[in-house]
Amino acid sequence: MSEEILRISDLSARFFTNEGQVNAVSNLDLTVERGEVFGIVGESGSGKSVTALSIMDLIDSPGEITDGRIEYRNADLAEAVADTHPEAVDGEFVDLLSIPEDARKSLRGSSFSMIFQDPMSSFNPSLTVGEQIAEAVEVQRRATANPRSTKARTKSVEYSLSSLVLSTVLPSRRFVTEAGRKRAVELLDMVGIPDPAQRTDEYPHEYSGGMLQRAMIAQALAGEPDVLIADEPTTALDVTIQAQVLDILRDLQEETGMTIVLITHNLGVIARMCDRVGVMYAGEVVERGTLGDIFQRQVHPYTAGLLGSIPDIESVGGRLEPIEGNVPSLLDHEMGDRCYFADRCPKAMEECLDKPPDISAEGSEDHVAKCVLADHPYDPARALPDDHFEELTVGQGTAGEVADDD
Amino acid sequence: MTETADGVEDREPIPEGMPTGSDRTADAGDDPLVSVRELTKYFYEHDSLYDRLLDRGPVSIQAVDGISFDIYEGETLGLVGESGCGKSTAGETLLNLQEATDGSVAFDGESIDGIDGSVPSSTADPPVGVKLSSVLLAVLGVVAVAGGGSVVTAAAEYPTWIVVLGGAWLLHGLASVGTAYGLWTVEAWGWRLATGVAVLAVALSLPTLSVAGGPAGVGVVAGLGLFVYLLVRRRVFITPSEFRRRTAIVFQDPFSSLDPRMTIGDVVRQPLDVHDVGTKEERRERVRYLIERVGLSADQLDRYPSEFSGGQRQRIAIARALALDPDFVVLDEPTSALDVSVQAQVLNLLDELQDEFGLTYLLISHDLSVIRHICDRVAVMYLGEIVELGDAEDLFESPRHPYTEVLLDNVPRAAMGERERDIETLNVDVPSPRDPPSGCRFRTRCPEVIPPEDVGLEQDQYRAVTDLRQRIEDREVSLRTARQQAEDRIVAQELADRLLEVDLPPNHRSYVDEALEVLAEGEYQDAADHLRERYESVCERYHPHLGDEDHPAACHLHGPLPEEAEEARPVVE
Numbered sequence: 009m010s011e012e013i014l015r016i017s018d019l020s021a022r023f024f025t026n027e028g029q030v031n032a033v034s035n036l037d038l039t040v041e042r043g044e045v046f047g048i049v050g051e052s053g054s055g056k057s058v059t060a061l062s063i064m065d066l067i068d069s070p071g072e073i074t075d076g077r078i079e080y081r082n083a084d085l086a087e088a089v090a091d092t093h094p095e096a097v098d099g100e101f102v103d104l105l106s107i108p109e110d111a112r113k114s115l116r117g118s119s120f121s122m123i124f125q126d127p128m129s130s131f132n133p134s135l136t137v138g139e140q141i142a143e144a145v146e147v148q149r150r151a152t153a154n155p156r157s158t159k160a161r162t163k164s165v166e167y168s169l170s171s172l173v174l175s176t177v178l179p180s181r182r183f184v185t186e187a188g189r190k191r192a193v194e195l196l197d198m199v200g201i202p203d204p205a206q207r208t209d210e211y212p213h214e215y216s217g218g219m220l221q222r223a224m225i226a227q228a229l230a231g232e233p234d235v236l237i238a239d240e241p242t243t244a245l246d247v248t249i250q251a252q253v254l255d256i257l258r259d260l261q262e263e264t265g266m267t268i269v270l271i272t273h274n275l276g277v278i279a280r281m282c283d284r285v286g287v288m289y290a291g292e293v294v295e296r297g298t299l300g301d302i303f304q305r306q307v308h309p310y311t312a313g314l315l316g317s318i319p320d321i322e323s324v325g326g327r328l329e330p331i332e333g334n335v336p337s338l339l340d341h342e343m344g345d346r347c348y349f350a351d352r353c354p355k356a357m358e359e360c361l362d363k364p365p366d367i368s369a370e371g372s373e374d375h376v377a378k379c380v381l382a383d384h385p386y387d388p389a390r391a392l393p394d395d396h397f398e399e400l401t402v403g404q405g406t407a408g409e410v411a412d413d414d
Numbered sequence: 415m416t417e418t419a420d421g422v423e424d425r426e427p428i429p430e431g432m433p434t435g436s437d438r439t440a441d442a443g444d445d446p447l448v449s450v451r452e453l454t455k456y457f458y459e460h461d462s463l464y465d466r467l468l469d470r471g472p473v474s475i476q477a478v479d480g481i482s483f484d485i486y487e488g489e490t491l492g493l494v495g496e497s498g499c500g501k502s503t504a505g506e507t508l509l510n511l512q513e514a515t516d517g518s519v520a521f522d523g524e525s526i527d528g529i530d531g532s533v534p535s536s537t538a539d540p541p542v543g544v545k546l547s548s549v550l551l552a553v554l555g556v557v558a559v560a561g562g563g564s565v566v567t568a569a570a571e572y573p574t575w576i577v578v579l580g581g582a583w584l585l586h587g588l589a590s591v592g593t594a595y596g597l598w599t600v601e602a603w604g605w606r607l608a609t610g611v612a613v614l615a616v617a618l619s620l621p622t623l624s625v626a627g628g629p630a631g632v633g634v635v636a637g638l639g640l641f642v643y644l645l646v647r648r649r650v651f652i653t654p655s656e657f658r659r660r661t662a663i664v665f666q667d668p669f670s671s672l673d674p675r676m677t678i679g680d681v682v683r684q685p686l687d688v689h690d691v692g693t694k695e696e697r698r699e700r701v702r703y704l705i706e707r708v709g710l711s712a713d714q715l716d717r718y719p720s721e722f723s724g725g726q727r728q729r730i731a732i733a734r735a736l737a738l739d740p741d742f743v744v745l746d747e748p749t750s751a752l753d754v755s756v757q758a759q760v761l762n763l764l765d766e767l768q769d770e771f772g773l774t775y776l777l778i779s780h781d782l783s784v785i786r787h788i789c790d791r792v793a794v795m796y797l798g799e800i801v802e803l804g805d806a807e808d809l810f811e812s813p814r815h816p817y818t819e820v821l822l823d824n825v826p827r828a829a830m831g832e833r834e835r836d837i838e839t840l841n842v843d844v845p846s847p848r849d850p851p852s853g854c855r856f857r858t859r860c861p862e863v864i865p866p867e868d869v870g871l872e873q874d875q876y877r878a879v880t881d882l883r884q885r886i887e888d889r890e891v892s893l894r895t896a897r898q899q900a901e902d903r904i905v906a907q908e909l910a911d912r913l914l915e916v917d918l919p920p921n922h923r924s925y926v927d928e929a930l931e932v933l934a935e936g937e938y939q940d941a942a943d944h945l946r947e948r949y950e951s952v953c954e955r956y957h958p959h960l961g962d963e964d965h966p967a968a969c970h971l972h973g974p975l976p977e978e979a980e981e982a983r984p985v986v987e
């Protein structure tokens with residue numbers, strides 16, 4: 009381990025909506041190491057999905073990556089673009105945001121692959137599961153052979169009626185080779201689908217929710233990606249199915265050594281799966297470090313608040329220690345330039361009105377918090393008065409809704 | 415409590431900003447507040463005329479299948495299970511928001527009519543049109559009786575007004591009884607009119623009857639009056655309207671459960687208006703009190719739900735549920751749509767409100783941590799049935815049903831060391847409630863399913879054979895695929911390679927091979943029968959019942975098997 013594979017620095021993504029500019033992700037820094045499971049945890053609207061989509065280059069209008077670098081370690085790619093885009097290359101790292109669109113696109117599937125919360129969105133209902141996985145395999149094969157033909161009909165994230173009609177009229181069987189089909193069966197077997205040889209010929213609606221989730225993982229693995237980005241892969245599932253899917257992800261990771269970026273709002277899932285964790289709040293990573301840093305040595309009051317909010321299944325009763333207040337608005341004009349958590353923070357002090365930088369904290373080398381407490385302890389003498397934010401928070405009740413569109 | 419029943423001035427006064435209801439918890443005795451017995455709810459698919467023309471039989475979905483439990487005053491009972499197991503349907507049927515297929519519910523010791531589906535119940539209060547027509551009907555009735563009465567008086571030489579009043583009295587009695595049984599809803603206005611007339615009738619007819627009919631006449635009238643009074647006033651029957659008043663529900667989705675065109679003040683006041691409680695001023699006071707009590711500001715009463723976040727909306731939904739000062743609240747996944755930090759706020763709020771208002775909760779959730787945190791007792795549901803019921807502490811510390819064990823085991827803990835914890839995952843998904851497995855419904859996934867005695871297989875081997883048979887029974891094995899794949903090998907061989915994921919001891923392997931050879935001929939039934947003969951489990955043949963001990967679990971591992979089961983246990987040489 010400990011070879012960095014992904015280095016994100018100063019990443020900002022904005023959405024330009026009717027209500028104004030939404031700062032979905034702001035100045036985000038993080039690194040992911042090869043072969044690890046990196047967890048991103050945070051509440052609804054904290055920017056987890058936008059971060060994932062940025063890595064995948066899937067941010068569409070009205071959104072835009074406005075700043076930052078996403079550097080990916082890939083010696084071959086570095087060599088290939090060194091001549092044309094020297095500014096993108098830094099040793100073996102290539103900044104994905106400074107290379108041409110089609111070079112970036114060709115990384116999808118073979119370098120980065122993504123799975124979503126809703127498996128239905130990655131399958132075309134009118135083709136069999138096997139055909140779609142075989143097609144993904146074939147696309148990858150052709151892409152490696154000839155980087156130009158990277159179009160696959162089943163690869164798009166959403167389906168319109170027209171694409172449905174089109175794919176019904178023009179079945180893609182000819183796109184599916186015998187080798188592709190074989191590989192599809194293997195992949196389905198890898199993700200624990202019983203009797204894959206037969207299941208491969210079934211349609212998505214014949215699969216149960218848990219099986220479809222696994223089939224989606226199989227599809228994402230078709231190109232043998234370096235990095236698998238899993239956005240809330242088990243959120244819609246029951247605990248028993250969640251346990252199956254997590255098990256499979258973990259086995260796959262151990263077998264193939266791929267890197268996984270796992271996005272979730274469930275700290276239990278983080279604890280079960282991850283090596284290192286980033287905690288997101290209001291578009292920023294407010295604390296990151298190893299599991300131990302986050303669960304035992306957390307510095308940021310938000311991290312502590314999250315941990316205090318979850319009821320413990322191992323013991324009964326008692327009051328929970330929730331974080332007061334609501335998830336903040338990410339509208340640019342309502343954000344100000346302070347610690348974004350200050351209005352809910354029980355330890356807010358005067359200095360928190362200036363935005364705190366990343367400060368190293370006790371624990372592992374990687375342990376960093378965007379909080380003044382990493383620097384000096386809480387001093388009640390400098391505490392902000394209770395009503396400091398009262399004026400600001402009136403009328404911000406709507407913060408939650410903006411986030412609920414996915 | 416009974417404003418709709420005999421309503422003159424018996425409306426419950428609204429306390430000024432003070433919580434009410436604590437008076438009811440004074441005797442938190444051993445009598446359950448809610449008693450559910452064999453509650454059943456089936457939905458039917460393919461039940462239209464079109465389907466009947468096509469000669470398709472209706473398919474029943476057994477959403478809730480004979481569940482029984484008690485909820486005691488002041489406690490929180492948790493109902494937990496995976497999606498589709500019938501939790502929400504159970505909650506709604508119990509509150510009579512859905513018509514039950516069978517079973518009964520008693521509330522505060524009195525049975526709720528309409529629950530068993532035999533009596534139509536009203537789930538919404540009548541609109542103005544109905545109110546008007548009920549008044550009109552009452553007037554018409556009086557006129558009609560008066561008309562008929564004048565004929566009678568002419569013959570029998572009674573004064574007309576006695577017959578008129580007698581008729582009114584009769585109408586009132588009918589109306590009370592009818593409503594008490596849920597036969598019809600008479601809106602408050604109709605009630606008041608009928609009651610007013612009736613009181614007048616009694617007052618006037620007593621002296622007159624004592625003249626005309628002597629003591630016997632007085633006795634009859636007084637007796638009738640007392641009977642009706644007791645029937646309604648003492649709540650021998652709970653009227654649907656009153657039941658609705660004393661119960662409430664909070665739904666999962668705070669984004670769709672509030673009417674977007676109503677201000678939150680109206681949202682919270684609506685139940686007060688519908689049930690015609692208090693004066694205008696009192697209602698306003700109550701709404702302000704509730705909104706502030708759930709942690710919002712009374713300045714926000716004129717805002718619309720869309721201006722609030724999810725957690726705030728759920729607070730509004732809670733305020734609305736408490737408007738009529740209910741005794742019993744069903745909380746259907748009240749925090750599932752919320753973020754963890756906000757969920758904790760709402761859970762704490764629910765906890766406080768329970769103490770303060772003396773509420774009894776039924777908390778429906780799929781989140782075991784939430785259940786454990788809040789509940790006093792817990793019922794675990796699987797495919798429409800309750801499989802385990804017990805004290806929360808007991809159930810979480812020493813679960814008895816294999817399903818409960820798996821559920822608890824599979825919840826990821828937010829703690830260090832979670833990565834190293836071994837858990838047992840189930841490989842099979844939940845079967846469809848359209849065709850639940852025979853015997854124990856959990857048997858298709860149960861890691862402890864009981865093999866026939868002396869079968870001599872490991873659990874995973876036995877599971878593999880059972881799964882294979884299940885697939886053959888469900889006709890899920892495609893012979894076409896097998897034939898294609900087999901190419902020039904023997905099809906049965908190909909089937910074995912594909913379908914059997916574990917190695918079996920030789921004697922079992924050859925037995926299974928025999929079945930696969932039959933299967934390769936296309937004889938699904940025979941192949942399945944062959945396997946069943948040797949491998950059928952008691953769990954498949956006999957339905958385990960939930961006992962009535964303290965902490966019952968519906969599983970053959972606990973408690974004795976049915977007698978025939980002992981005899982019928984297959985003996986394998």
Ligand SMILES: Nc1ncnc2c1ncn2[C@@H]1O[C@H](COP(=O)(O)OP(=O)(O)OP(=O)(O)O)[C@@H](O)[C@H]1O
Pocket residue numbers: 023024025030031032033050051052053054055056057058059069070071273338410411412414
């Ligand atoms: N297509 C879009 N148009 C406008 N705003 C968007 C869009 N997609 C995301 N946003 C905004 O970006 C912010 C971050 O959203 P994001 O989806 O990354 O949150 P998340 O952490 O994934 O939340 P969740 O837990 O709900 O999935 C939110 O304020 C959201 O409203």
Ligand code: SF4
Pocket residue numbers: 308309310347348349350351353354355356357360364378379380381
């Ligand atoms: S910087 Fe200040 S306000 Fe922000 S989290 Fe740290 S202590 Fe709280």
Ligand code: SF4
Pocket residue numbers: 815816817854855856857858860861862863864953958968969970971
């Ligand atoms: S009855 Fe049998 S199948 Fe059902 S839970 Fe008990 S052991 Fe498992």
Ligand SMILES: [Mg+2]
Pocket residue numbers: 056057058239240414
């Ligand atoms: Mg998301």
